[in-house]
Amino acid sequence: MGYRQKVSSYDVLVIGAGSSGCAIAARVSEDPNLQVALVEAGPDYERAQDTPDDLVNSHNNSYNDHDWGLVYEPTNGRKDRFPRGRVVGGSSAVNTTIALRGMPEDYDEWAAQGNPGWGWSDVLSGFKRLERDLDFPDTPYHGDSGPITIRRYPSAEMVKQQQAFLDSAEALGYPYCADANDPDCLLYTSDAADE
Numbered sequence: 001m002g003y004r005q006k007v008s009s010y011d012v013l014v015i016g017a018g019s020s021g022c023a024i025a026a027r028v029s030e031d032p033n034l035q036v037a038l039v040e041a042g043p044d045y046e047r048a049q050d051t052p053d054d055l056v057n058s059h060n061n062s063y064n065d066h067d068w069g070l071v072y073e074p075t076n077g078r079k080d081r082f083p084r085g086r087v088v089g090g091s092s093a094v095n096t097t098i099a100l101r102g103m104p105e106d107y108d109e110w111a112a113q114g115n116p117g118w119g120w121s122d123v124l125s126g127f128k129r130l131e132r133d134l135d136f137p138d139t140p141y142h143g144d145s146g147p148i149t150i151r152r153y154p155s156a157e158m159v160k161q162q163q164a165f166l167d168s169a170e171a172l173g174y175p176y177c178a179d180a181n182d183p184d185c186l187l188y189t190s191d192a193a194d195e
């Protein structure tokens with residue numbers, strides 16, 4: 001499976017075809033003079049119709065046949081599973097299809113600690129470039145023509161527990177946030193929750 005070409009040597013070897021490895025290999029191979037190899041421990045499902053159900057099922061696709069089976073210790077004595085994808089796509093293939101960005105202040109803190117290019121205003125252009133947001137296209141925080149399609153679940157597609165969670169939060173005074181990737185929306189909702 002996958003695209004393979006017999007060459008005797010490579011200019012760039014990328015180990016791990018996860019979120020970062022795929023992006024790096026794609027960007028580097030834009031240079032037609034470079035031979036690039038992307039090596040992955042897990043399988044490569046080239047076509048959507050060949051992708052097994054455990055990866056496609058967005059409601060429960062973290063602990064599946066494509067998981068490394070890692071365990072971590074978040075607090076003293078407590079052990080939990082730590083899902084990491086072993087497949088082309090890496091952990092972004094087992095993240096229950098969530099596409100949630102970090103908080104602007106966290107990126108700005110990274111930049112302030114001596115990492116130029118990682119501030120919120122720097123990464124935002126990358127976030128916009130990679131997405132095709134069906135719900136909020138071409139708004140200040142979203143892109144409309146990137147390779148990754150983003151949408152939010154409408155009520156009709158939620159399981160009962162998800163809807164009940166949202167209803168309970170709203171009943172407790174947490175206003176509904178229609179776009180969790182809009183920092184203004186998050187600010188508004190957390191302010192209201194603090195009152």
Ligand SMILES: Cc1cc2nc3c(=O)[nH]c(=O)nc-3n(C[C@H](O)[C@H](O)[C@H](O)COP(=O)(O)OP(=O)(O)OC[C@H]3O[C@@H](n4cnc5c(N)ncnc54)[C@H](O)[C@@H]3O)c2cc1C
Nearest residue numbers: 016017018019020040041083086087090091092095098100
């Ligand atoms: C349930 C869940 C929800 C998440 N939600 C979000 C979210 O909303 N927003 C967000 O920003 N992030 C989220 N993440 C985190 C995000 O998916 C990861 O941070 C990101 O995918 C990590 O990218 P990476 O390239 O560092 O590693 P990975 O994507 O894990 O890629 C590593 C790749 O390397 C391969 N590999 C490892 N060792 C070898 C080897 N020796 N030889 C060959 N290949 C090897 C692995 O099989 C894997 O494919 C979530 C993750 C999970 C599990």
